[in-house]
Amino acid sequence: RAKRLRGHSYAIFDDRQDHTSHHLIDLEPELWKALQQQEFTLFYQPRVCLRSGEICGAEALIRWQHPERGLITPDTFIPIAERSGLIVPIGYWVIERAGRDLKRLTAAGLQGHLGVNLSFRQFQDGYLANTIERLIQQQDINTSMLEFELTETALFSDEHHVRQCMETLGALGVEFSLDDFGTGYSSFSMLQKLPISTLKIDKSFVAGIGQNSDDEEIVRTIISLAKNLQKKVIAEGVETPQQLAFLQHLNCPLAQGYAFSPPVDLDTFLELLNQPNLL
Ligand code: C2E
Ligand code: CA
Ligand code: CA
Numbered sequence: 001r002a003k004r005l006r007g008h009s010y011a012i013f014d015d016r017q018d019h020t021s022h023h024l025i026d027l028e029p030e031l032w033k034a035l036q037q038q039e040f041t042l043f044y045q046p047r048v049c050l051r052s053g054e055i056c057g058a059e060a061l062i063r064w065q066h067p068e069r070g071l072i073t074p075d076t077f078i079p080i081a082e083r084s085g086l087i088v089p090i091g092y093w094v095i096e097r098a099g100r101d102l103k104r105l106t107a108a109g110l111q112g113h114l115g116v117n118l119s120f121r122q123f124q125d126g127y128l129a130n131t132i133e134r135l136i137q138q139q140d141i142n143t144s145m146l147e148f149e150l151t152e153t154a155l156f157s158d159e160h161h162v163r164q165c166m167e168t169l170g171a172l173g174v175e176f177s178l179d180d181f182g183t184g185y186s187s188f189s190m191l192q193k194l195p196i197s198t199l200k201i202d203k204s205f206v207a208g209i210g211q212n213s214d215d216e217e218i219v220r221t222i223i224s225l226a227k228n229l230q231k232k233v234i235a236e237g238v239e240t241p242q243q244l245a246f247l248q249h250l251n252c253p254l255a256q257g258y259a260f261s262p263p264v265d266l267d268t269f270l271e272l273l274n275q276p277n278l279l
């Protein structure tokens with residue numbers, strides 16, 4: 001569990017330590033070390049076609065394989081990496097690794113897109129598009145399968161620069177999706193102006209299916225908005241049969257969630273690809 005201290009310092013309270021010692025570990029230098037010592041890894045969560053149950057794409061999600069503390073999920077360290085700017089080199093590492101893994105995934109038959117998360121902070125690097133372009137060339141990444149997942153905050157950081165980056169990368173065949181859709185501030189005009197091909201329905205709305213009629217209405221609205229704007233749509237965080245049935249009834253084409261599979265390591269994902277139907 002990360003706890004915010006003063007200013008830029010954060011700490012983790014290690015459950016396995018003696019609680020009275022309040023053993024604090026400052027994460028920022030630890031993150032640098034983790035990057036240099038290759039302690040990060042990527043997990044993959046399938047995107048499932050709600051008609052056939054087949055895997056159609058995946059999302060890459062970073063994990064920190066800490067030598068003593070085990071597997072650490074990104075909510076603990078991505079916000080710190082964003083604040084310190086370390087997200088820039090970490091983000092390039094993610095793209096490089098995703099590009100490498102994509103070769104094995106396509107060889108094993110993966111279809112659809114591989115979603116890679118891009119933080120709004122990464123756009124603060126003026127060379128973002130050029131650097132990604134270089135990585136794509138160096139790694140010979142199949143851009144027709146590459147999709148960057150952006151949140152609505154990214155689009156607001158510096159509209160002109162963000163749009164330029166998106167256009168440069170879009171020209172290479174890369175697609176963009178809007179992550180956590182519905183929780184931010186996107187306007188309809190932005191959806192038209194920017195090259196966004198997919199909306200990802202935030203899991204908080206999916207969680208309300210069967211519980212809250214407003215959430216159900218929002219899910220319904222996002223799906224029809226996507227259809228009307230000729231964009232693809234993916235529901236996130238599908239956990240229950242009831243949520244699944246609701247989404248299938250609305251003809252939502254794709255979904256991710258624990259109902260199908262949590263994010264898993266590459267080898268486990270490669271095995272999942274052998275399964276004909278995840279429904
Ligand atoms: P996100 O992009 O919205 O990713 C979806 C999160 O929902 C993931 O958490 C995933 O494990 C989780 N999830 C998947 N299915 C379910 C479900 O059925 N129910 C629930 N409750 N959760 C589900 P994770 O892997 O812990 O990642 C958290 C966030 O960290 C991500 O949210 C994303 O914002 C960020 N992140 C992860 N990897 C990267 C990365 O490589 N780069 C950047 N910049 N951010 C990343
Ligand atoms: Ca995402
Ligand atoms: Ca999301």
Ligand code: CA
Pocket residue numbers: 180
């Ligand atoms: Ca999120």
